[in-house]
Amino acid sequence: MSIHEPIIIRKMNHKALSGFGYNNAFVYFAKFFNFIPLSSKPFFFVSDGFFEDLSPEEQLFLIGHELVHAKHRHLLYDQFIFLLIFLILLFFAFLQVGRFINYLVRIYSFKNYEKYLAIVLYILVFVSLNLCIKVTFCCYRKQQEWQADQESLALLKSYNGGIKFFERCVREYRQDWHSGGIFVDHPSNYERRMYCLTAQQNESLNKSIG
Numbered sequence: 375m376s377i378h379e380p381i382i383i384r385k386m387n388h389k390a391l392s393g394f395g396y397n398n399a400f401v402y403f404a405k406f407f408n409f410i411p412l413s414s415k416p417f418f419f420v421s422d423g424f425f426e427d428l429s430p431e432e433q434l435f436l437i438g439h440e441l442v443h444a445k446h447r448h449l450l451y452d453q454f455i456f457l458l459i460f461l462i463l464l465f466f467a468f469l470q471v472g473r474f475i476n477y478l479v480r481i482y483s484f485k486n487y488e489k490y491l492a493i494v495l496y497i498l499v500f501v502s503l504n505l506c507i508k509v510t511f512c513c514y515r516k517q518q519e520w521q522a523d524q525e526s527l528a529l530l531k532s533y534n535g536g537i538k539f540f541e542r543c544v545r546e547y548r549q550d551w552h553s554g555g556i557f558v559d560h561p562s563n564y565e566r567r568m569y570c571l572t573a574q575q576n577e578s579l580n581k582s583i584g
């Protein structure tokens with residue numbers, strides 16, 4: 375998979391288990407306050423027991439997916455960059471709010487309400503900007519998840535494991551086939567199983583042509 379450096383494998387602790395759930399694995403880079411990157415050395419975290427329950431095919435798909443995250447350094451700088459963009463945009467947005475309030479005070483003489491208006495406007499700007507950044511970040515993450523699946527499928531031909539894993543997610547882990555909404559940062563189990571099936575069909579087609 376063109377990964378030439380060691381990856382440290384760790385069991386998930388209680389904090390990680392409560393955040394990510396028992397049926398999960400993820401790649402993590404050391405960060406200060408979970409935002410500022412400290413090292414580009416990847417750690418592969420997996421919950422104890424969950425991994426052993428999977429079939430070798432499913433393990434292959436999952437390991438491939440996580441290794442793609444490690445290879446492309448997904449989430450190493452991303453959260454920090456998004457936070458920086460948010461703070462810069464917030465700074466300029468707040469400047470504009472300040473100017474807008476000054477303008478209103480000049481045109482209309484409601485000096486008594488100035489403070490309340492300012493508080494409401496600042497909160498509104500903060501909440502809406504925060505929402506926009508969160509939605510953008512979720513779309514961005516969804517694209518990274520898609521990339522990790524696609525590269526795992528292409529490099530390891532791990533579609534059989536992928537199909538079984540997403541079926542297990544719904545049947546055994548009680549996840550939904552379809553996950554919607556603006557804060558979803560993964561393709562749905564349905565989408566993921568579908569592109570595993572497509573990869574499987576393409577492969578058997580290639581074999582029959584070959």
Ligand SMILES: [Zn+2]
Pocket residue numbers: 439440443519522
């Ligand atoms: Zn992932």
